[in-house]
Amino acid sequence: MPTGSPPVTPGGPLAGALTGVRVLDLSRLLPGPYLTMILADLGADVVKIEDPHVGDYLRVIPPKKGDLSGRYLAINRGKRSLTRDLKAPAGAEALRRMAAQADVVVESFRPGVMDRLGLGYAALSAINPRLIVCSISGYGQTGPYVHRAGHDLNYIALSGVLAMGGGVPDGSPSMPGVQIADLAGGALWGATAILGALVGRQRTGKGAHLDISMCEGS
Secondary structure: OOOOOOOOOOOHHHOOOOOOOEEEEOOOOOHHHHHHHHHHHOOOEEEEEEOOOOOOHHHHOOOEEOOEEHHHHHHOOOOEEEEOOOOOHHHHHHHHHHHOOOOEEEEOOOOOHHHHOOOOHHHHHHHOOOOEEEEEEOOOOOOOOOOOOOOHHHHHHHHOOHHHHOEOOOOOEOOOOOOHHHHHHHHHHHHHHHHHHHHHHHHHOOOEEEEEEHHHHO
């Protein structure tokens, strides 16, 4: 299942900076895929792993180019793609084999889902102690809001960002034109943390579990 877009390698001193780094991308929609797009643009080998039944929901959101969403094509460029049913024993075992050879795993499931699948950080790091797992969620992996659902607007409202953007005549806050929490709170902090963890691993030889909260990042 190719994404339909050729790799994009930036010029200048960062061209190929992450050559040799393999990333498994289990995320969907915007924050995780945008993060892994950055890593792919820096030369990482990103393998996008999608559910065989529905895939990444972003695939079907218009406007489309052919059968695929233009947004999907834009942020999944330069990646390889395959399907695995992680709820099935064979699919979970396939991911464990891939994780043994990977450097980074990016996931955006609700907190606790990866552990229930037998694919949490403890399980994967036991196979590959050098593995870096980046978990992106709304409110983080711990805390009183850990199991709450949310969207970009919820995260920037709770963090105070929404109130700083000015208002409309009736006093309500104005809607931002882009997903601030998804991109700045999740994707960019996630990319920064992964790059730092890769540098730290060179010194310690150990991976890390990166807990990226879009609300806190905002």
